[in-house]
Amino acid sequence: MRTFDDAVRAFLREHPRGTVVTLAEGVETQFWRVDNGRAHWLCVELPETAKVRRALLPDGERRRTPARSALALSWRDEADASHGVLVTAQGLLMYLRPAEVRQLIAGCAEAFPGGALIFDAVPRWFGERTLRGEMKTARGYVTPPMPWALDAGELPKIRTAHPAVTRGARTAAATRTRRVLRRGLARAAAAAGGAQHPADHGRPGPVRPDRRTAPRTPSAARPLRTVKQRARR
Template sequence: MANQDKVPVRLGRVPETLLWNLYHRAYEARQPRTVLHDPKAIELVDRLDFPFEETFGPPHPLLAQGQGLRVRSFDGAVRDFLAEHPTGTVVNLAEGLETQFWRVDNGRAHWLCVELPETAELRRSLLPDTERRRILARSVLDLSWRDEVDPGRGVLITAQGLLMYLRPGEVRELIAACAERFRGGSLVFDAVPRWLSAGTQRAETRPSRSYVMPAMPWGLNAGELQKVRTAHPAVVEVRELHLPRGRGPYFGALTPVLYRLPGVRNLRPTMTAIARFA
């Protein structure tokens, strides 16, 4: 694609993390035995005028596969929801340039993205709204987004790669606000462990030589997942969603075993979970 046809990108530190995710998702999607079929992510990376490699360093194959597997666990939760509520609403908090809609849409569901204005503008320029898929340019902490959701057809909220960038009190309030309003609904989210959250706040944390991750003020260990239930009485169940099996020694053989070893579960750099509201 000629450079003048490309879409320029200027994002702040935290919004820019969506490009790290997209870059690695697309890299994983290009692998011959990929764990994630995601041609739309590849298309988006090719459309953006952004120095991915200069900014983030060369793609990291293990992190990219981990990213693909994490995305697959979110997709699985959305597919399960749509199987039960085919016309329901999937609310993607902080959707970035996620391309989940193109992986799992059933042709009848409704999709609402709640994003910061700068990210919403970029997303809209690449992936314009349709009748069933809308973007709201607003912080997830402005709880008025809840008024835009029809609760009647079933609601699933996803927060992928979001909560770690919020403060602990904000996370608690956001979960409580979802539970309070969307009884019968669920929230799928991911969390980083406390050691990683503390590390990003103490010193520069570099997943590659050229890139420093923004601070992640909220961390939650896998061993303390049940604390999420204390956010609101309507949170009646919280459980971890295990990553699907991947390729190679780490994601093919070791990760499934790690889930069975309580001593190391808090060391895993990310955890995906679902909270159910009643």
């Protein structure tokens, strides 16, 4: 959470009137932690999650909650890219299928040239264990399957999703992130216990986002400059 907050703050320092798009963040309260009073926020959620979010965290003049899947990509039309766009996918991509991750990254690159996408990922060994049902919390909860995984050294593969994708170097932030996540790997497994897997949609369960469901001023000639990853080793 802190890593994402820091990235959003950095974006807003450079683009104080920019747009932050949060994909499937559920009832996350990041807006109140990092908002600068000028930026616009688009919180993309599944209809059932959006309803709960609006009840608990009502939309405001600069913050809206479109009710749709992150993979629908129609939410892109509601994002004002005139002052820069930052898209965050916190705790989302690992629950998608590889083809869906590629589709989402490519969709962001096409719609927001010069923008940025920040996401997190689990390493391959972790993802494989979830697929085998081997990741459990202390209370016996089985972590939902995570079909998409990415090792730290594989980040360049993200560029193959779309010709407009490039990766900006953020060495200090990446180093700090890896250190934090090495310490917090066990906590990550426990946190997943409250997540609602895509297959669980429509069934009673915790209110969580749709798991299927830096920055430069946008320019038609400029690629998506930065795709940052919190790589768990």
